[in-house]
Amino acid sequence: MEQQQRDTFAWIMKSGWKGLCPRCGKGHMFKSWLQITDTCEVCGLNYRFATPDDGPAFFSLCIIAFPLIFLVVWLEVAFSPPFWVHLLTSIPLLAIGCLLPLRPIKGWLVASQYMNKAQEAGTEKLWAQLHERDEAKKRDKRDT
Numbered sequence: 001m002e003q004q005q006r007d008t009f010a011w012i013m014k015s016g017w018k019g020l021c022p023r024c025g026k027g028h029m030f031k032s033w034l035q036i037t038d039t040c041e042v043c044g045l046n047y048r049f050a051t052p053d054d055g056p057a058f059f060s061l062c063i064i065a066f067p068l069i070f071l072v073v074w075l076e077v078a079f080s081p082p083f084w085v086h087l088l089t090s091i092p093l094l095a096i097g098c099l100l101p102l103r104p105i106k107g108w109l110v111a112s113q114y115m116n117k118a119q120e121a122g123t124e125k126l127w128a129q130l131h132e133r134d135e136a137k138k139r140d141k142r143d144t
């Protein structure tokens with residue numbers, strides 16, 4: 001059981017990091033920088049289950065932004081540099097630090113959603129209801 005969990009975790013990390021389909025590991029998860037594709041071009045996996053929403057932004061804030069803010073504060077306290085130093089270092093660092101990890105984090109969330117959904121088969125009805133609403137919304141958008 002433990003071995004299986006480790007394998008699942010390793011698989012999520014690998015497919016998420018590379019942005020690959022969590023089912024076949026060959027197709028691509030993203031159709032653009034941060035947009036999840038509709039179906040896998042290799043195995044046909046439907047990505048409707050993927051709803052990471054604000055998760056990636058939240059995680060990148062927690063993992064990257066907070067440590068960076070500490071760094072910025074430390075820079076300020078240790079050297080009290082002029083303001084332009086922050087403009088040149090802290091702000092680009094924060095921007096890059098928050099944006100770059102978005103894609104792998106999103107990939108990890110989608111891959112783990114896929115793996116968890118495969119394990120919790122009982123929630124299918126709920127998923128169907130949720131996605132019916134999504135589909136209706138998409139149709140509305142297309143019609144207008």
Ligand SMILES: [Zn+2]
Binds near residue numbers: 021023027041
């Ligand atoms: Zn696939």
